[in-house]
Amino acid sequence: MVAKVKKVGLPPLNVAESLYVTELVRGLITTNRHFWRNWFRRKDTATLEYPDKRRPYSARWRGLHRLMLRENGTPRCVACMMCSTHCPAGCITIVAREHPDPAIEKVPASFEIDLLKCIFCGFCEEACPCDAIRVDSGVHAPPVYGRDEAIIDLEDLLSRGSQSTAKQGGRNL
Amino acid sequence: MLELVLIAFAKCVFLFLAFLLGGAAILSWVERKMSAVIQDRIGPNRAAVFGFTAFGLFHPIADGIKMLFKEDFVPARADKILFFFAPVLSFVPPLLAFMAIPFGPPVAGREWLMVSDSQMGLLFLLAVASIGVYGHTLAGWSSDNKFSLMGALRTSSQLFSYEVGLTLSLLGVFMVYGTIMPQAIIGGQSELMWGWLPRWGIVTQPLGFILFMLASIAETKRAPFDLPEADSELVAGYSTEYSSMRFAMFFLSEFVGILLVSAFGAVLFLGGWNIPFLAGDAWWVVLLQVGAFLAKVGALVYLQMLVRWTVPRMRFDQVIDFGWKYLIPFGLLNLLATAVVLAVWR
Ligand code: SF4
Numbered sequence: 001m002v003a004k005v006k007k008v009g010l011p012p013l014n015v016a017e018s019l020y021v022t023e024l025v026r027g028l029i030t031t032n033r034h035f036w037r038n039w040f041r042r043k044d045t046a047t048l049e050y051p052d053k054r055r056p057y058s059a060r061w062r063g064l065h066r067l068m069l070r071e072n073g074t075p076r077c078v079a080c081m082m083c084s085t086h087c088p089a090g091c092i093t094i095v096a097r098e099h100p101d102p103a104i105e106k107v108p109a110s111f112e113i114d115l116l117k118c119i120f121c122g123f124c125e126e127a128c129p130c131d132a133i134r135v136d137s138g139v140h141a142p143p144v145y146g147r148d149e150a151i152i153d154l155e156d157l158l159s160r161g162s163q164s165t166a167k168q169g170g171r172n173l
Numbered sequence: 174m175l176e177l178v179l180i181a182f183a184k185c186v187f188l189f190l191a192f193l194l195g196g197a198a199i200l201s202w203v204e205r206k207m208s209a210v211i212q213d214r215i216g217p218n219r220a221a222v223f224g225f226t227a228f229g230l231f232h233p234i235a236d237g238i239k240m241l242f243k244e245d246f247v248p249a250r251a252d253k254i255l256f257f258f259a260p261v262l263s264f265v266p267p268l269l270a271f272m273a274i275p276f277g278p279p280v281a282g283r284e285w286l287m288v289s290d291s292q293m294g295l296l297f298l299l300a301v302a303s304i305g306v307y308g309h310t311l312a313g314w315s316s317d318n319k320f321s322l323m324g325a326l327r328t329s330s331q332l333f334s335y336e337v338g339l340t341l342s343l344l345g346v347f348m349v350y351g352t353i354m355p356q357a358i359i360g361g362q363s364e365l366m367w368g369w370l371p372r373w374g375i376v377t378q379p380l381g382f383i384l385f386m387l388a389s390i391a392e393t394k395r396a397p398f399d400l401p402e403a404d405s406e407l408v409a410g411y412s413t414e415y416s417s418m419r420f421a422m423f424f425l426s427e428f429v430g431i432l433l434v435s436a437f438g439a440v441l442f443l444g445g446w447n448i449p450f451l452a453g454d455a456w457w458v459v460l461l462q463v464g465a466f467l468a469k470v471g472a473l474v475y476l477q478m479l480v481r482w483t484v485p486r487m488r489f490d491q492v493i494d495f496g497w498k499y500l501i502p503f504g505l506l507n508l509l510a511t512a513v514v515l516a517v518w519r
């Protein structure tokens with residue numbers, strides 16, 4: 001398909017414009033106006049002084065992942081590997097271990113997410129059968145000095161966690 | 174004799190401190206702040222001393238300290254002697270030229286507010302100020318860098334072209350007031366025409382003023398005539414290879430140059446320290462007059478900055494074209510018209 005090219009011709013200059021001087025004066029008036037408007041009131045200033053003032057994030061903003069907790073404060077995650085299997089970026093690494101409670105099969109021994117690979121799609125949240133992982137903390141991914149620092153671990157994930165009201169399945173629960 | 178030398182020395186030191194360490198540094202802040210505000214930004218406001226930012230006025234100090242601690246780099250194949258000498262040569266002349274600028278009226282029969290009211294007057298200023306071009310040219314020549322060399326060539330051809338226009342635009346003023354001594358010119362401008370109009374240079378020589386402003390912007394090598402350092406083409410022109418305080422000297426010489434042409438313009442076209450309808454030698458009158466002079470310099474600096482941040486850079490052939498085909502003919506025309514009017518008037 002050939003893109004349609006719209007040709008925009010330059011309008012011919014009239015006598016005053018081609019003299020250059022009139023346009024120069026007009027330009028000076030414009031910059032002068034901006035100067036005084038911004039000098040006293042910052043009328044046209046678009047700058048947001050970032051670390052001091054922040055723009056509110058959109059309501060759809062997800063932020064960092066977090067792992068939710070049971071009523072007794074232990075992680076809800078059962079290390080089923082659904083999220084890591086489904087993750088399109090392949091950035092979740094889970095090592096499972098036995099849960100002391102025989103009614104719950106497994107619990108993650110380690111749960112790592114590589115934030116440099118993560119695309120914050122939220123598929124892990126969708127895939128999780130027990131509302132254990134959520135991508136809704138609203139915390140911005142922090143700047144880091146090295147690649148390994150961008151990997152967040154179980155402790156970090158749980159620190160943002162809270163109790164979920166969703167009913168979790170399993171025997172004796 | 175010794176007394177005279179001491180007084181002159183004190184005046185020089187004061188001038189140096191006030192105009193170099195004060196004026197030029199503040200001007201670097203003014204430039205950054207003004208460009209920011211014109212472009213709807215905020216500009217420097219972060220450097221703080223004990224939590225005070227003072228509108229970013231500490232930035233020049235921070236810049237100076239940073240410059241001092243930067244590596245002083247010299248290209249391996251540079252001409253060492255000229256390379257070291259060039260910044261000084263571009264930096265001292267505009268400072269010297271301030272000697273001929275009167276900051277206020279004579280107090281108690283003596284020129285306390287001017288370094289020397291010599292017979293050479295403003296010719297001295299013109300002569301000294303144009304030495305600065307050697308500094309820039311040598312800087313480009315000695316750095317062994319093609320960008321620097323291009324910048325140097327552009328500097329010399331541009332400054333030589335506009336020197337003519339600048340001088341032509343001033344001749345009219347010299348003719349009208351019949352002198353080249355700055356105090357005498359200001360004295361002439363203090364008179365009133367028809368009893369109400371101050372006989373300022375801008376009134377008697379309006380075309381001369383416009384030509385002077387154009388030529389002086391070209392002389393300070395700033396947009397739209399900033400071809401010698403054209404960042405987008407030549408990296409930084411003649412100062413490409415310079416770093417640390419050596420670069421700062423070029424940087425400051427540019428700002429001292431702006432102050433110089435503004436002060437020069439204020440003396441010649443805006444009546445210097447003269448305030449219309451106010452005369453006398455009470456101390457507060459003198460103070461007001463010095464204030465008026467500084468305000469006029471400030472106004473001209475503002476105009477220069479406004480032009481610099483409004484107009485885009487011209488092409489080099491256009492710059493030279495403009496200098497030779499418009500500025501000089503108009504200067505000559507102005508001279509002719511002045512001569513005719515003066516002949517008829519007398
Ligand atoms: S948000 Fe998407 S990319 Fe990130 S861990 Fe979850 S599934 Fe993977």
Ligand code: SF4
Pocket residue numbers: 076077078079080081082083084094127128129130131132133
């Ligand atoms: S977070 Fe959810 S999906 Fe991922 S392993 Fe734990 S329980 Fe399974």
